[in-house]
Amino acid sequence: MRSAEPGRNAGSRGEIMEQNNLSRTGLAPTRGERKAIANLEIVPRRHLGRWVTAAVIAVLLALVIKAFAEGDIAWGVVAEFFAAPAILFGLVNTVVMTICAMSLGIALGVVFAVMYMSPNPVIRVVAWGYIWLFRGTPLILQLLLWFNLALVFPTLGIPGLIEVRTVEFMTPFVATLLGLGLNQGAYTAEVMRSGILSVDSGQTEAAKSIGMTRLLTLRRIVLPQAMRVIIPPVGNEVISMVKLTSIASVIQYAEILRNAQTIYYANARVIELLIVAAGWYLIVVTLLQIGQYQLERSFAKGQTHRGNHKPGRAVENA
Numbered sequence: 001m002r003s004a005e006p007g008r009n010a011g012s013r014g015e016i017m018e019q020n021n022l023s024r025t026g027l028a029p030t031r032g033e034r035k036a037i038a039n040l041e042i043v044p045r046r047h048l049g050r051w052v053t054a055a056v057i058a059v060l061l062a063l064v065i066k067a068f069a070e071g072d073i074a075w076g077v078v079a080e081f082f083a084a085p086a087i088l089f090g091l092v093n094t095v096v097m098t099i100c101a102m103s104l105g106i107a108l109g110v111v112f113a114v115m116y117m118s119p120n121p122v123i124r125v126v127a128w129g130y131i132w133l134f135r136g137t138p139l140i141l142q143l144l145l146w147f148n149l150a151l152v153f154p155t156l157g158i159p160g161l162i163e164v165r166t167v168e169f170m171t172p173f174v175a176t177l178l179g180l181g182l183n184q185g186a187y188t189a190e191v192m193r194s195g196i197l198s199v200d201s202g203q204t205e206a207a208k209s210i211g212m213t214r215l216l217t218l219r220r221i222v223l224p225q226a227m228r229v230i231i232p233p234v235g236n237e238v239i240s241m242v243k244l245t246s247i248a249s250v251i252q253y254a255e256i257l258r259n260a261q262t263i264y265y266a267n268a269r270v271i272e273l274l275i276v277a278a279g280w281y282l283i284v285v286t287l288l289q290i291g292q293y294q295l296e297r298s299f300a301k302g303q304t305h306r307g308n309h310k311p312g313r314a315v316e317n318a
Contacts, residue, residue, distance in 0.1 A: 077272040081263060082279065090259035091280050097176055097248070097255065098241045104181030105241075106234065109188025114218065116193055127189070134186035140247050143179040146170065147251040172253040180244060184237065191233045195226035228299045235292035239285050256280055 081087060115127035134142070150166035157163040199222050207217040249258035256277045264273040 077269050082276050086259045090256040094245050094255040097245045101180035105184025105188045108185025109192045112189040113192035131186045134183050146175040146179045172251050176248040176253045195230035198229045199225045
């Protein structure tokens with residue numbers, strides 16, 4: 001404590017000398033001016049632009065609500081079909097397809113990301129070709145190609161051993177799974193590759209120095225650290241996948257939108273059934289966003305702890 005007193009006294013002398021210099025030049029405030037400054041009321045800054053923007057948004061939102069309230073919408077029909085068996089069946093199909101397609105896409109993404117970074121040029125070209133092909137063609141085109149694969153390959157399997165008619169095998173579920181999963185794998189491969197590249201190369205070199213294989217290093221060292229970078233974009237891809245399943249309605253896959261269309265073709269309540277489908281999409285996406293937020297917090301704990309670390313505390317504890 002005594003060692004701090006000379007510095008404190010030096011600071012006080014410096015402040016006194018500065019005040020003396022200001023008083024000589026006539027810039028130092030008088031005692032009355034200092035008292036008046038001390039009694040000034042602190043007024044928070046008024047953000048006029050925020051209030052104007054909020055008012056405009058509130059007016060626009062009120063107009064939209066008014067339009068829906070006064071429009072030709074039978075809200076009783078919305079309530080009636082919101083939990084209809086056909087809609088709930090479509091909801092289950094949407095969730096199941098999201099899980100299956102994302103599982104396939106993530107598995108393919110990891111494999112092709114590793115292949116893309118392989119020193120083997122043949123494997124690297126194969127990975128590049130897969131990513132180029134499935135990222136370069138529209139998803140709806142891929143779904144239609146898979147669904148009509150029987151026009152190119154009438155049968156699938158090993159001739160003379162096991163064969164199956166493509167028309168019987170390529171159901172709407174299988175065609176949707178292949179179309180969404182393979183397309184997602186191309187995008188996930190780039191996400192995985194960026195996550196792997198975010199890990200310092202010294203980690204890999206250290207793992208090699210203790211005799212770990214390339215795959216063991218990837219599984220034990222690289223991927224656990226890369227997850228912090230991978231989780232946010234993959235979470236966004238999962239949310240996008242929920243909505244992309246609606247495209248499968250063109251090949252008769254019975255997801256929410258397809259079943260809603262089937263119902264409004266029969267009762268002509270188009271907007272009501274579309275509102276039902278939109279409501280379920282919003283519910284599912286909201287739950288996924290909450291899960292993504294919790295998962296990101298879980299993987300960011302170590303990074304947040306390091307960011308909030310204060311050297312002073314370590315000195316005090318020492």
